[in-house]
Amino acid sequence: MKRRVAITGLGAVSPLGVGAGPLIDRWADGQSGIADGEGRCADFEPTDHLSRKELRRADRFTQMALTASGEALAQAGFNGDKPVPAERTACVVGTGIGGIGTIEEQHLVLEHKGAGQVSPLAIPLLMANAASGSVAMKNDLRGQCYGVVSACAAGAHAIGAGVRMIQYGDADACLVGGSEAAITPLASAAFGSMAAISPTGESRPFDARRDGFVMGEGAGALMLEDEESARERGAEILGVIAGYGATADAHHLTAPEPSGDGAARAIALALEDAGIEAGQIDYVNAHGTSTPLNDRAETEALQTALGDHAADTPVSSLKSAIGHLLGAAGAVEAVATTLALSRGTAPPTVGWEERDEGMDLDYVPDSARPLEHEGDEPLRAISNSFGFGGHNAVLCIEAAS
Amino acid sequence: MSTETVSREKIESRVEDALVEFGAERDDIGPDAKFESLDVDSLDLVELAQIVEEDYGVQITGEDMKSLDTVGKAVDFVEARLS
Numbered sequence: 100m101k102r103r104v105a106i107t108g109l110g111a112v113s114p115l116g117v118g119a120g121p122l123i124d125r126w127a128d129g130q131s132g133i134a135d136g137e138g139r140c141a142d143f144e145p146t147d148h149l150s151r152k153e154l155r156r157a158d159r160f161t162q163m164a165l166t167a168s169g170e171a172l173a174q175a176g177f178n179g180d181k182p183v184p185a186e187r188t189a190c191v192v193g194t195g196i197g198g199i200g201t202i203e204e205q206h207l208v209l210e211h212k213g214a215g216q217v218s219p220l221a222i223p224l225l226m227a228n229a230a231s232g233s234v235a236m237k238n239d240l241r242g243q244c245y246g247v248v249s250a251c252a253a254g255a256h257a258i259g260a261g262v263r264m265i266q267y268g269d270a271d272a273c274l275v276g277g278s279e280a281a282i283t284p285l286a287s288a289a290f291g292s293m294a295a296i297s298p299t300g301e302s303r304p305f306d307a308r309r310d311g312f313v314m315g316e317g318a319g320a321l322m323l324e325d326e327e328s329a330r331e332r333g334a335e336i337l338g339v340i341a342g343y344g345a346t347a348d349a350h351h352l353t354a355p356e357p358s359g360d361g362a363a364r365a366i367a368l369a370l371e372d373a374g375i376e377a378g379q380i381d382y383v384n385a386h387g388t389s390t391p392l393n394d395r396a397e398t399e400a401l402q403t404a405l406g407d408h409a410a411d412t413p414v415s416s417l418k419s420a421i422g423h424l425l426g427a428a429g430a431v432e433a434v435a436t437t438l439a440l441s442r443g444t445a446p447p448t449v450g451w452e453e454r455d456e457g458m459d460l461d462y463v464p465d466s467a468r469p470l471e472h473e474g475d476e477p478l479r480a481i482s483n484s485f486g487f488g489g490h491n492a493v494l495c496i497e498a499a500s
Numbered sequence: 501m502s503t504e505t506v507s508r509e510k511i512e513s514r515v516e517d518a519l520v521e522f523g524a525e526r527d528d529i530g531p532d533a534k535f536e537s538l539d540v541d542s543l544d545l546v547e548l549a550q551i552v553e554e555d556y557g558v559q560i561t562g563e564d565m566k567s568l569d570t571v572g573k574a575v576d577f578v579e580a581r582l583s
Contacts, residue, residue, distance in 0.1 A: 152522065216553075
């Protein structure tokens with residue numbers, strides 16, 4: 100029998116503030132962290148969280164990963180004497196692009212000062228696995244450790260990797276997360292050229308007026324543990340990752356498969372892994388990017404995977420409040436989903452007003468809504484993440500019981 | 501990049517600033533301080549060499565670096581090349 104995977108720590112750095120608390124408090128309150136068409140982490144002051152040496156040896160995406168991970172590890176009680184042996188504690192952190200700020204900066208050095216002045220730290224800062232390696236190093240986590248790269252699905256894939264390790268017994272604990280700091284001149288220009296970014300600077304997932312995503316940055320982290328041993332040691336269980344499913348569209352480099360077939364299969368796999376039926380899902384934390392194609396295909400996917408139950412299920416997108424955090428999105432959204440379930444609330448799709456033809460789900464307009472169902476089963480949600488390249492990763496999260 | 505008027509004090513001060521930037525504590529830095537004890541590693545030393553080259557035009561190769569294990573020895577090396 101598979102082991103169950105408990106969540107014992109949460110951490111976030113997001114445009115709504117530093118910490119998992121401000122993320123859920125402000126989102127549930129309908130606030131937005133987007134300013135001037137960007138979701139920057141304006142409250143994140145790296146020197147408050149990291150030493151001079153750590154700062155110099157970390158691109159911004161790693162700085163955010165270290166900070167969010169620190170919060171999750173501390174909450175789970177891993178910041179001092181560790182409750183799980185270091186060798187049995189793994190670490191997987193996803194990113195879409197990695198240290199693109201470092202790449203751009205060092206390319207300027209190369210152009211202007213020559214090869215001899217390019218920093219010896221350039222590669223260790225820009226590599227996409229820098230966040231996972233740095234988190235493991237700082238916190239002495241000695242089990243499996245690697246980065247996951249699958250564009251905007253990376254955060255969810257990283258969590259899925261940790262879930263499998265614990266289910267299978269490869270690790271007893273795993274720090275998982277995602278991180279991204281790609282609001283840089285090159286990345287912004289490139290997303291702009293693809294016409295993926297909203298020209299109006301508005302993140303309006305599932306709204307008829309949606310016209311592209313808003314770039315965001317940040318990091319999310321979760322401490323996962325074998326539920327049985329976490330309970331034995333008296334850890335506070337914040338939720339359970341009951342299931343994980345992942346697929347590929349094999350369709351197009353950037354566009355989702357219009358019927359949402361790949362996404363629907365990932366949802367079905369996550370439900371199967373959790374051993375539950377579609378009708379047992381109380382809330383959907385959507386990928387909901389605010390692009391015309393994603394939000395329509397995701398709606399199709401939900402209708403396929405959840406059937407008649409889709410129409411009765413609240414569906415909301417955190418990207419309405421923070422923009423698109425790319426490789427961090429799945430992790431930050433899993434943090435928010437866990438907290439939404441434990442509070443029994445479906446936070447709103449901030450700013451949703453106009454229904455688009457054929458998109459008939461309940462997108463939780465206006466304000467947060469209580470989540471309730473009959474019986475004494477725990478509340479359950481799915482959190483969807485899809486990435487350029489056709490990657491689909493879905494987590495099934497359960498409230499702690 | 502003048503090679504005429506750089507005083508030893510100036511080189512010492514530049515090296516000290518660089519080491520602080522790398523994460524070392526200023527109070528721990530002195531001529532006899534070993535780079536290893538300052539937690540300054542080979543990656544930092546390459547950056548130090550780049551700074552010295554940019555500011556003073558003095559090249560320090562990886563081979564040179566092997567024998568420069570203290571702050572004082574590094575300053576001596578730069579000073580000798582400039583005189």
